[in-house]
Amino acid sequence: MPISRLNRLLLTACLTLFGISSARAADAPPAAPKKPADNAFFALDPADAGPDYKIQGEYEGKTGDAKLGAQVIAGGNGTFKVVFEPGGLPGDGSDGKTRIEVDGKTDGDKTVVGGEGKFSGEIADGKLTGKTDKGDAFELTRVDRHSPTEDAKPPEGAIVLFDGTNADAWTNGKMNDKHWLYCGTKSKQKFSDYTLHVEFYLPFKPFARGQGRANSGVYQQDRYEVQVLDSFGLKGLNNECGAIYSHTAPLVNTCFPPLTWQTYDIDFTAARYGPDGKKVSNARITEKFNGVLVLDNVEIVGPTGGGQKEIPADAVQSGVFQLQPHGNPVFFKNIWVVEKK
Numbered sequence: 001m002p003i004s005r006l007n008r009l010l011l012t013a014c015l016t017l018f019g020i021s022s023a024r025a026a027d028a029p030p031a032a033p034k035k036p037a038d039n040a041f042f043a044l045d046p047a048d049a050g051p052d053y054k055i056q057g058e059y060e061g062k063t064g065d066a067k068l069g070a071q072v073i074a075g076g077n078g079t080f081k082v083v084f085e086p087g088g089l090p091g092d093g094s095d096g097k098t099r100i101e102v103d104g105k106t107d108g109d110k111t112v113v114g115g116e117g118k119f120s121g122e123i124a125d126g127k128l129t130g131k132t133d134k135g136d137a138f139e140l141t142r143v144d145r146h147s148p149t150e151d152a153k154p155p156e157g158a159i160v161l162f163d164g165t166n167a168d169a170w171t172n173g174k175m176n177d178k179h180w181l182y183c184g185t186k187s188k189q190k191f192s193d194y195t196l197h198v199e200f201y202l203p204f205k206p207f208a209r210g211q212g213r214a215n216s217g218v219y220q221q222d223r224y225e226v227q228v229l230d231s232f233g234l235k236g237l238n239n240e241c242g243a244i245y246s247h248t249a250p251l252v253n254t255c256f257p258p259l260t261w262q263t264y265d266i267d268f269t270a271a272r273y274g275p276d277g278k279k280v281s282n283a284r285i286t287e288k289f290n291g292v293l294v295l296d297n298v299e300i301v302g303p304t305g306g307g308q309k310e311i312p313a314d315a316v317q318s319g320v321f322q323l324q325p326h327g328n329p330v331f332f333k334n335i336w337v338v339e340k341k
Contacts, residue, residue, distance in 0.1 A: 071233040076207040080104035091292040096252035154336035169335035185323030193340035216330035221319025250294035277312035
């Protein structure tokens with residue numbers, strides 16, 4: 001049915017307001033929705049993660065009598081980086097330094113990795129089979145590792161900050177429908193010296209790179225950031241998961257693939273100041289990441305980026321925990337603290 005001139009003008013004005021322009025707007029077909037940028041894709045459930053997620057992961061086995069591990073990292077659109085680690089996977093035999101990196105690409109129902117003169121092979125049906133650069137055969141099987149402290153129960157006397165029943169211990173704390181705690185909140189209670197247990201869950205973001213790949217952080221006393229990042233298969237630098245951000249790298253990168261619950265068990269001693277306002281001792285951290293020691297009584301000279309300043313007027317520093325928001329859907333659970341006396 002033809003529309004009146006007035007109605008046409010009103011329709012055109014509304015369409016213009018929403019960014020649609022046409023000389024014959026009333027007769028034009030609706031515009032096709034814009035496809036999201038690849039780097040905006042993420043998944044929180046393996047069922048929604050696509051075929052690349054089924055290939056990504058950890059593989060272990062042997063070449064001859066020697067253990068061999070491999071970490072397969074998805075890069076989007078069927079591309080992968082494969083890191084072979086003689087001795088086994090990180091935290092389970094690898095020295096954390098010997099890394100042989102090759103590329104991989106899905107072609108039909110198999111994924112081909114490496115090439116002539118390199119570690120090479122195929123991934124199919126949960127197996128990575130091939131040959132080393134010296135021609136020695138290997139067969140590795142995909143494994144799903146879990147931290148030995150996942151779902152660890154708080155000991156007697158522990159202060160439970162989050163157990164999935166509510167987020168009352170957190171400023172503006174919010175839970176999703178699975179009763180996981182969103183990042184972007186701070187504890188209401190302050191702490192000085194303690195042992196902290198916290199578990200975190202990272203989204204699958206295959207197209208993202210570097211600090212855009214599931215970034216968050218667990219700030220001790222809202223001053224010192226223990227980095228949270230999808231660093232699966234990376235070298236373990238001081239801006240990657242398990243590190244004191246931009247300060248101290250982990251001894252070994254024990255980051256699991258995303259969509260897996262991971263754990264930090266942190267022993268923290270606060271900085272001390274004397275009556276004259278001069279610092280007597282720096283804060284110190286010992287950290288186990290997925291059950292493996294990665295920071296051993298590390299001294300922190302001062303707050304990391306974005307952290308609150310130390311307060312010389314306080315002889316023993318105290319502060320809240322921050323679960324850093326950084327534009328990524330990162331979640332936490334099973335958070336408890338044992339204060340030192």
